[in-house]
Amino acid sequence: MSDDHESTLGRIETEVALLMRFGEATRRATGTAEHRVLDRAAYVILRHLADAGPQNVSALAARLNLDGSTVTRQVSALQRDGLITRTPDPSDGRGTVISPTPAGLQRMAAVQAARTRLYGDMLADWSPEDRSTLAALLGRLNQALINRNRPR
Amino acid sequence: MSDDHESTLGRIETEVALLMRFGEATRRATGTAEHRVLDRAAYVILRHLADAGPQNVSALAARLNLDGSTVTRQVSALQRDGLITRTPDPSDGRGTVISPTPAGLQRMAAVQAARTRLYGDMLADWSPEDRSTLAALLGRLNQALINRNRPR
DNA sequence: GATAAGTACCTGCATAATACAGCTAATTGA
DNA sequence: TCAATTAGCTGTATTATGCAGGTACTTATC
Numbered sequence: 001m002s003d004d005h006e007s008t009l010g011r012i013e014t015e016v017a018l019l020m021r022f023g024e025a026t027r028r029a030t031g032t033a034e035h036r037v038l039d040r041a042a043y044v045i046l047r048h049l050a051d052a053g054p055q056n057v058s059a060l061a062a063r064l065n066l067d068g069s070t071v072t073r074q075v076s077a078l079q080r081d082g083l084i085t086r087t088p089d090p091s092d093g094r095g096t097v098i099s100p101t102p103a104g105l106q107r108m109a110a111v112q113a114a115r116t117r118l119y120g121d122m123l124a125d126w127s128p129e130d131r132s133t134l135a136a137l138l139g140r141l142n143q144a145l146i147n148r149n150r151p152r
Numbered sequence: 153m154s155d156d157h158e159s160t161l162g163r164i165e166t167e168v169a170l171l172m173r174f175g176e177a178t179r180r181a182t183g184t185a186e187h188r189v190l191d192r193a194a195y196v197i198l199r200h201l202a203d204a205g206p207q208n209v210s211a212l213a214a215r216l217n218l219d220g221s222t223v224t225r226q227v228s229a230l231q232r233d234g235l236i237t238r239t240p241d242p243s244d245g246r247g248t249v250i251s252p253t254p255a256g257l258q259r260m261a262a263v264q265a266a267r268t269r270l271y272g273d274m275l276a277d278w279s280p281e282d283r284s285t286l287a288a289l290l291g292r293l294n295q296a297l298i299n300r301n302r303p304r
Numbered sequence: 305g306a307t308a309a310g311t312a313c314c315t316g317c318a319t320a321a322t323a324c325a326g327c328t329a330a331t332t333g334a
Numbered sequence: 335t336c337a338a339t340t341a342g343c344t345g346t347a348t349t350a351t352g353c354a355g356g357t358a359c360t361t362a363t364c
Contacts, residue, residue: 012275047169069315134293137286138167323349
């Protein structure tokens with residue numbers, strides 16, 4: 001347990017906490033008017049549906065660390081706005097499969113593009129190496145978080 | 153605007169969004185019982201008081217990207233629990249200076265240590281270089297966020 | 305194949321953090 | 335002196351979330 005380790009971990013902890021604050025503030029500031037539907041988890045849901053294909057509520061909830069009821073409500077809102085469709089699961093009468101609609105994918109892509117543009121602006125003076133290093137390390141950090149939350 | 157840039161930025165955007173979700177889930181899971189006081193902004197408030205010294209509500213709100221009323225309530229809760237003290241600002245009769253109490257600093261340090269330990273566990277198999285690189289890049293990312301929010 | 309146990313989803317509540325609007329008191333500037 | 339500004343507080347609404355309970359369906363056991 002060297003001082004180096006401690007201080008580096010402390011810095012990581014600090015920076016992550018700060019990043020959270022900024023992320024929340026940004027989400028609040030940007031998501032007020034038009035696409036309020038994509039607040040919070042909704043964007044991540046559409047994102048995951050686009051990435052991993054249609055799936056049911058439970059799978060989404062497990063993947064996104066959310067309660068099933070929360071996902072149910074998010075999905076209902078998304079359906080109300082025509083961004084996803086619910087179809088009965090042919091292999092399980094209890095379940096419903098959630099699929100993104102073209103409009104949903106479009107909306108998601110628009111938000112994604114806006115966010116990506118935002119990062120592009122902010123990181124305009126970063127070297128490509130630093131950018132891809134950040135992406136890689138964040139990916140590893142998230143993987144570590146996943147492994148911790150799901151020791152399986 | 154090469155494809156490399158786009159995809160790297162996209163990855164950063166993805167990973168940050170995921171990190172947010174995990175952070176919220178973790179906070180919810182850990183902060184339930186005992187030190188619920190340090191939920192959300194409260195921890196960051198104590199943290200900032202410890203780092204930057206006693207200051208008034210407005211300064212905290214500006215620094216933490218929060219509404220003044222939110223900070224007022226957080227500070228009230230912290231005072232109720234004996235973690236900060238309010239003293240009249242000698243140089244401005246309207247203001248009150250918020251100072252951490254020893255108990256507050258202790259509580260903050262305990263949470264900080266727990267979080268740091270958590271990161272230590274998760275990043276146990278990371279090389280010291282990768283850790284410090286992550287810390288540095290997160291710091292630069294936050295700085296970029298600060299610069300964007302306060303173009304000043 | 306009948307019944308018990310488990311699962312998927314939904315709904316009704318409660319909670320927690322937050323913002324906004326409006327208020328009072330104090331400061332500052334003309 | 336008085337208008338404009340600022341610091342902080344309080345009332346109200348919003349929003350995302352979890353938990354508890356209910357219903358319909360599935361799976362396993364005998």
